[in-house]
Amino acid sequence: MRNLFFAFFFLIACNVNAIENTDPNTEQRIRQLSEKLRCLVCQNQSLAESNAELAQDLRRQLREQVAAGRSDGEIMDYLVQRYGDFVLYEPPFKASTALLWIGPFALLAAALAALVAILRRRRRAPEEAALGPEDQRLVARVLGPAEPGNKPDGDS
Amino acid sequence: MKRFLWPLGIFILLVGFLAAGLTLDPREVPSPLIGKAAPAFDLPVLQQPGERFDAAARRLAPSARRFAPSDMRGKVWLLNVWASWCVSCRDEHPVLVELSKKNLLPILGLNYKDKDEDAQRWLTQFGNPYQVSIVDADGRTGIDYGVYGVPETYVIDAEGVIRYKQIGPLTEAILEQKVLPLAMALKK
Secondary structure (H helix, E strand, O other): HEEEEEHHHHHHHHHHHHHHHOOOOHHHHHHHHHHOOEOOOOOOOOOOOOOOHHHHHHHHHHHHHHHOOOHHHHHHHHHHHHHHHHHHHOOOOOOOHHHHHHHHHHHHHHHHHHHHHHHHOOOOOHHHHOOOHHHHHHHHHHHHHOOOOOOOOOOO | HHHHHHHHHHHHHHHHHHHHHHHOOOOOOOOOOOOOOOOOOOOOOOOOOOOHHHHHHHHHOOOEEEEEEHOOOOOEEEEEEEEOHHHHHHHHHHHHHHHHHHHOOOEEEEOOOHHHHHHHHHHHOOOOHHHHHHHHEHHHHHHHHHOOOOOEEEEEEOOEEEEEEEEEEOHHHHHHHHHHHHHHHOOO
């Protein structure tokens, strides 16, 4: 049933693409697709940017498949089947990539939680640090009454 | 004290991650084809003077001198993607020639985006370890196999399933430690 649904969906998509092929947007579509795909030879370049021979060949494949009326999803699948998720700049969300997708947000949440905890503790801190009258009397007895002009590091 | 332990702990964790990262090779992209059927193709075989080649070629593709992976059903074999323009293939080639002398398993070449004359000259000059070399002139079959850095080598089992992929040149060590043990296990 599911397959049938997709088949139907692709059929519609193919027909739409077949019409699109006659208009100049085809080039732009190839470009958009190839910007989402990684060149495996020079891995920090997209297929659109790379001049590696493999990238040229893969762009040729994109062109052919677009001309054959394949949908973007089908073309992406074609490449993932051969080169794995690595070929996509935006990897799909699944168990092995969960950390990749959630990790930054989890770190942000942890950092925010830590910040809130520290701020709360700091707001409570002055009350604890303040000296009571009992403490002040104790300090005065140990250090003697404060003398003006007396240096704190004086020898006397 | 605790206040200093926290950053230290985070630092050590970070160093751990970075150290692990250094041991990984980002150029080795795990192939999604492992455990899947080797993609089918039907391609011409490289013409090459020499008895060994002719005999093998005639046996494998008697009439048309074409080759399809189904011709190797029932055998565990190596598919080695090579080209005369590929620099590291030159390092790898003697290893393959040595392996072919041992007659342990058939080695087939996929001559990737090469000129026939250049490929023939290469085989005459450096020796021919291949039962046949299959001509993939426009690189389409290479794309079907997910080739992105020649040389690459596939171990394909008797049912035609890809069991292992070596990206980059085969070495004696890789052969002894990975490829041959796997191939021998698959043969049984």
